[in-house]
Amino acid sequence: TVLGVFVSGRGSNLQAILDAIHAGTLNASVGVVISDNPQAQAFSRLDGTGIPSLCIERRSFSSREAFETALADALESCKVDLVVLAGFMRLLGPVFLRRFTGRVMNVHPSLLPAFPGLDPQGQAIRYGVKLSGCTVHFVDEGMDSGPVILQQAVPVLPEDTTDTLAQRILEQEHLLYPLAISLYSQGRLQICGRQVKIIESEEV
Numbered sequence: 001t002v003l004g005v006f007v008s009g010r011g012s013n014l015q016a017i018l019d020a021i022h023a024g025t026l027n028a029s030v031g032v033v034i035s036d037n038p039q040a041q042a043f044s045r046l047d048g049t050g051i052p053s054l055c056i057e058r059r060s061f062s063s064r065e066a067f068e069t070a071l072a073d074a075l076e077s078c079k080v081d082l083v084v085l086a087g088f089m090r091l092l093g094p095v096f097l098r099r100f101t102g103r104v105m106n107v108h109p110s111l112l113p114a115f116p117g118l119d120p121q122g123q124a125i126r127y128g129v130k131l132s133g134c135t136v137h138f139v140d141e142g143m144d145s146g147p148v149i150l151q152q153a154v155p156v157l158p159e160d161t162t163d164t165l166a167q168r169i170l171e172q173e174h175l176l177y178p179l180a181i182s183l184y185s186q187g188r189l190q191i192c193g194r195q196v197k198i199i200e201s202e203e204v
């Protein structure tokens with residue numbers, strides 16, 4: 001499975017994916033990393049890997065459609081099978097998603113459908129929940145709204161700040177995202193409406 005990873009910032013999930021590939025627990029390759037942000041720290045994660053990267057900025061295009069066409073064209077020319085959003089801070093619309101139907105994943109640091117959108121860890125603390133976590137899901141046109149693939153809960157502790165909770169959740173993201181991608185690469189994820197069925201490995 002050839003991955004196209006979309007990043008906007010730090011790139012710790014990209015790092016976790018690269019590490020899982022290196023460790024042999026994820027049978028995939030990263031064909032290209034694309035960022036909408038020329039300053040993304042994530043680019044430095046690619047030093048010495050030989051993995052190509054591209055910066056495609058929204059402001060270089062007169063419309064969202066033209067921007068999304070450029071993203072999809074770049075992925076196709078790199079023969080990408082699965083698009084992995086890893087801290088990509090933009091919503092993708094129909095022009096993009098029509099070309100990668102059922103082939104775009106995201107990780108979000110809450111137990112969806114709780115706390116979609118920005119600052120989910122802060123939202124969790126302000127709400128007062130005792131459990132939060134992370135979700136890997138397929139992407140649709142909504143905000144963090146597509147079919148759920150995997151979730152992992154973590155406790156919210158009384159002394160937590162947004163940062164301490166975010167760190168506890170992030171550790172789980174780094175385990176969960178490579179696992180979800182691995183299930184996809186083994187052909188073990190089946191989307192039926194909103195449900196994602198995980199097929200036992202003997203059945204594949």
Ligand code: GRF
Binds near residue numbers: 010011012088
């Ligand atoms: C992660 O918390 C991810 O769940 C969210 O954005 C953050 C990205 O972090 N979508 P990183 O760039 O992977 O370090």
